[in-house]
Amino acid sequence: MLQLLTSFNKSLDKIKISSSDFDEAVLKFKELCDEYFAKYPRVIKAISEKAEFYSVHMKYPEELRKLFLQMPLYV
Numbered sequence: 001m002l003q004l005l006t007s008f009n010k011s012l013d014k015i016k017i018s019s020s021d022f023d024e025a026v027l028k029f030k031e032l033c034d035e036y037f038a039k040y041p042r043v044i045k046a047i048s049e050k051a052e053f054y055s056v057h058m059k060y061p062e063e064l065r066k067l068f069l070q071m072p073l074y075v
Contacts, residue, residue, distance in 0.1 A: 008032070008036060008047075011032050012029070012032065012054070015028045015029055015032065016057065016058075016065070019055075019058060021058055022055055022056075022058040022059050024058075025055035025058040026051045026052055026055045029048075029051045029054060029055055030048055030051050033047060033048035033051070034048075
């Protein structure tokens with residue numbers, strides 16, 4: 001499970017950096033969840049239902065997004 005969180009969080013950080021807007025971030029987040037779903041269905045189902053929550057930082061200006069990137073993800 002720890003390996004899942006480490007790998008998932010690294011990929012999530014890449015999404016936060018590379019996405020240009022909220023909709024793109026949500027889409028990439030859901031695609032990331034799809035990649036892990038087969039191996040961890042219960043955990044990923046719970047996480048994927050909160051895609052908008054985990055991507056909400058994209059609704060803010062870039063200057064504020066940097067602050068969100070410094071905050072850890074708690075699942």
